[in-house]
Amino acid sequence: MISDTHQQLLQCWFQGLEQGCIDDLSQLFIRYPWIRNGGDGPMQGSDAPQRLLRELFERTSSRHFTIIDAAYEDRQLFVRWDGKVTLAAGFRLGSVTLSKPAILNLRGIKRFQLDARGRIEQLEIVHDVVSIETDQTNVERAA
């Protein structure tokens, strides 16, 4: 059970991701946030949210998320989510390049550290790929 304010923040976050709203999402952060996404090194700075989001929106042509559960305590907001994202054609998966879109089913956890006004100071993202919906016809071996 989390407060309406935190529920609203999560809804706003995931809706923004689904709709590709870089500006709306960036406004949820403090001026110099810290972000770490998966195995990538941490990013910090005023442009960190835009870099994270721009890369995600370039790689994916659609995104859908389901919140499983969430908890908030002492400025830490955690959320467990499932996701279904469509990788755009042309995206490289290891040694192959997608000639058609492919769907990734994901599960993950995000941790938001919030300031006193509820803005995001830190965002940490971990996720696993549960499955890939593709077939041999929509990949091309890289040259």
Added chain:
Amino acid sequence: MMMNKHEFAAKYFRAQEMGDIDWIQQVCSDDVIVRESGRSETSGKAGVRDYVIALLQRTAKRKFMLHAVAEAGNVLFTSWECDVEFHNGLAMYTSGMTRFLFDNDGAIRELEVIGHELI
């Protein structure tokens, strides 16, 4: 489970450091589901045992530092960092998040471990 969830988290990660399979099995329900990055989903007490044994086979020493903890109802989230030493002496640092979902008796019904890659 009689202890509060913050105490539980500290004891759980201490048990992982010590390789205390019995304690970890004891705090899980009979139908617990275990999901860990890079491994197939397992279930039941045997699945928990397999999960911990795999951890012990991969690593010689583990030192967890809890970074953040939050609970709401029957769910507990933790964010952690871990100093890992492998059996060949190689030492690395990793981090990740663990989610515990408890049943109404306080036993772990879902254990999910999603980690950053070793860094």
